[in-house]
Amino acid sequence: xxxxxxxxxxxxxxxxxxxxxxxxxxxxxxxxxxxxxxxxxxxxxxxxxxxxxxxxxxxxxxxxxxxxxxxxxxxxxxxxxxxxxxxxxxxxxxxxxxxxxxxxxxxxxxxxxxxxxxxxxxxxxxxxxxxxxxxxxxxxxxxxxxxxxxxxxxxxxxxxxxxxxx
Numbered sequence: 001x002x003x004x005x006x007x008x009x010x011x012x013x014x015x016x017x018x019x020x021x022x023x024x025x026x027x028x029x030x031x032x033x034x035x036x037x038x039x040x041x042x043x044x045x046x047x048x049x050x051x052x053x054x055x056x057x058x059x060x061x062x063x064x065x066x067x068x069x070x071x072x073x074x075x076x077x078x079x080x081x082x083x084x085x086x087x088x089x090x091x092x093x094x095x096x097x098x099x100x101x102x103x104x105x106x107x108x109x110x111x112x113x114x115x116x117x118x119x120x121x122x123x124x125x126x127x128x129x130x131x132x133x134x135x136x137x138x139x140x141x142x143x144x145x146x147x148x149x150x151x152x153x154x155x156x157x158x159x160x161x162x163x164x165x166x
Contacts, residue, residue, distance in 0.1 A: 008157045009057040010050045017049020020142045044096040052089025056081045060158040082147015090139030098132035
């Protein structure tokens with residue numbers, strides 16, 4: 001994969017992650033003020049979106065054999081790309097949100113760090129787990145629903161690699 005294709009996929013993934021995270025972020029921040037937790041959550045969404053798009057683009061490059069197909073086949077390929085993107089991005093987002101939520105619920109600060117046993121208490125562990133699970137489900141469904149839109153963009157960006165090689 002060339003650097004320009006990889007960079008395009010990363011930019012597309014960051015945008016995908018931020019678009020997906022914008023609605024819940026605005027709904028959950030009632031006074032619409034920028035907090036540290038909101039910045040970290042948006043950063044996690046951007047990182048997970050970029051990773052998911054990069055994996056989906058690499059998978060698309062491996063599977064693409066110059067096939068055009070019908071419009072229905074292109075839509076199905078877009079849904080498949082969205083599913084891969086959603087699974088990878090959702091897994092990474094869930095892991096990141098689980099960590100961030102556990103640290104936030106436990107009251108961790110740099111001045112007053114908590115012990116690891118506090119992070120493993122059932123209230124903190126399960127509370128952050130269900131937030132992570134909902135982030136995974138939301139990202140997976142978002143990938144499936146936005147797959148017909150973002151899938152062709154990922155395919156087109158990944159196909160630039162073959163054009164550059166020729």
